[in-house]
Amino acid sequence: MKKISYILPVIIALALFSLTGCGYNKLQMQEEEVFKAYGDLESALQRRADLIPNLVATVKGYAAHEKQTLQAVIEARAKATSIQLSPKDLSNPEAIAKFQAAQGQLSSALARLMVVIEQYPNLKADAHFTDLMHQLEGTENRINVARQRYNEVVKEFNSSIRIFPYNLTNNFLLHLERKEYFKAEEGAKQAPKVSFE
Numbered sequence: 001m002k003k004i005s006y007i008l009p010v011i012i013a014l015a016l017f018s019l020t021g022c023g024y025n026k027l028q029m030q031e032e033e034v035f036k037a038y039g040d041l042e043s044a045l046q047r048r049a050d051l052i053p054n055l056v057a058t059v060k061g062y063a064a065h066e067k068q069t070l071q072a073v074i075e076a077r078a079k080a081t082s083i084q085l086s087p088k089d090l091s092n093p094e095a096i097a098k099f100q101a102a103q104g105q106l107s108s109a110l111a112r113l114m115v116v117i118e119q120y121p122n123l124k125a126d127a128h129f130t131d132l133m134h135q136l137e138g139t140e141n142r143i144n145v146a147r148q149r150y151n152e153v154v155k156e157f158n159s160s161i162r163i164f165p166y167n168l169t170n171n172f173l174l175h176l177e178r179k180e181y182f183k184a185e186e187g188a189k190q191a192p193k194v195s196f197e
Helices: 002-020 024-062 067-082 087-091 093-118 121-125 127-160 166-174
Strands: none
Touching: 024 067, 024 087, 024 093, 024 127, 024 166, 067 093, 087 093
16 A cells, blocks of 8 residues: 555656646647737738838829829838738638738739839939838848748747647647748749830
């Protein structure tokens, strides 16, 4: 009987020790990192959306006859800001693809606007416009960095829910879903065509 009384505390201690390494807290912290990284990306995208009206207004003053290009930028911005993702949508490939497509259309419209801007040397020399372009360029860089950081934390999270012993914790206790990566837009490998027609 004495042997059993010694074995029971050892079994309980081993069980408690094994639970501390099960990753329950780590998996939840990693999922929060994914949500935070997505929030940072959303913030950078919002900054770009906030700068666009100023850019369009500045260009309008110099290039009144370029209405079609300016209208395309305004419409793309409206569409990009109308599509919102919730943390639950980060596991939905269709929602991520729809969000990325809207952001891609905005990037494409901005690229066309930059071609128009090249045709107006006085506009490029304007100090307010130059400052605005620097802000927009910095914002695009922030967006790229935020996408990379988001994908990095998604990689860590997705790996964690698949490796032992964390996969057991996830399968039996948490049931966390794999998160989707932000991918390059279709055709991103091809250089954009510049036309001055």
